Amino acid sequence: MNEAHDHLLFNHLPIIIPFVGFLIMIGGILLRSEIVKRTAYCVFILGAILTMPAFFSGEGAEEMVEDLPGIGHAIIHEHEEIAETFAVLSYMLGALSLLGLWANWKQKSFSKILTFITLGFCLAVFFLAQKTGTSGGEIRHAEIRSGAPTPSESERKE
Numbered sequence: 237m238n239e240a241h242d243h244l245l246f247n248h249l250p251i252i253i254p255f256v257g258f259l260i261m262i263g264g265i266l267l268r269s270e271i272v273k274r275t276a277y278c279v280f281i282l283g284a285i286l287t288m289p290a291f292f293s294g295e296g297a298e299e300m301v302e303d304l305p306g307i308g309h310a311i312i313h314e315h316e317e318i319a320e321t322f323a324v325l326s327y328m329l330g331a332l333s334l335l336g337l338w339a340n341w342k343q344k345s346f347s348k349i350l351t352f353i354t355l356g357f358c359l360a361v362f363f364l365a366q367k368t369g370t371s372g373g374e375i376r377h378a379e380i381r382s383g384a385p386t387p388s389e390s391e392r393k394e
Contacts, residue, residue, distance in 0.1 A: 239296025246290040247372060250326050251365040253283030257333075258358050265351065270340055273351060277337040280354070284330020291323045307375060315371040322364040329354070329361050 237245075257279035264272030298312050336354050339347040 239293050240300040243293040243297035246293060250283055250287040250290050251369050253279060254358055254361050261355055274337055274340055277333040280333035281330045284326050287323050287326040294319060311375055315375060318368045318371050322368040325361050325364050329357055332357055
């Protein structure tokens with residue numbers, strides 16, 4: 237395995253895990269279950285931790301693909317910039333979740349509001365996750381780039 241393979245192996249996890257945590261947290265709220273909410277906080281923390289191998293393997297992956305035909309430095313740089321912001325937000329969600337887990341465990345008065353703050357912050361993470369995933373996919377999949385030519389009706393029938 238090489239760093240590009242490592243990056244492909246890990247890069248989906250920080251995108252998917254917060255979504256799973258979000259659904260678990262909604263379930264905890266609807267079921268009024270503190271243990272389910274704690275589980276969601278743990279899932280968010282796991283997502284933040286798994287952001288690290290995805291993020292740190294990106295540089296090696298860049299070195300392997302930047303000189304391939306059809307891949308320019310600009311598209312990689314755009315992905316890198318978005319990924320840096322996403323990583324910071326993911327780490328912040330993990331830190332917020334640590335606080336939320338502690339507050340929930342200790343039954344602090346602000347625990348309930350922290351649950352909703354975490355959910356709101358998770359929406360920002362979703363937005364950057366989508367942007368990061370799309371910009372990363374565009375590096376090797378020209379067909380998803382904005383402005384990519386679409387096959388005409390006659391080409392589809394052939």
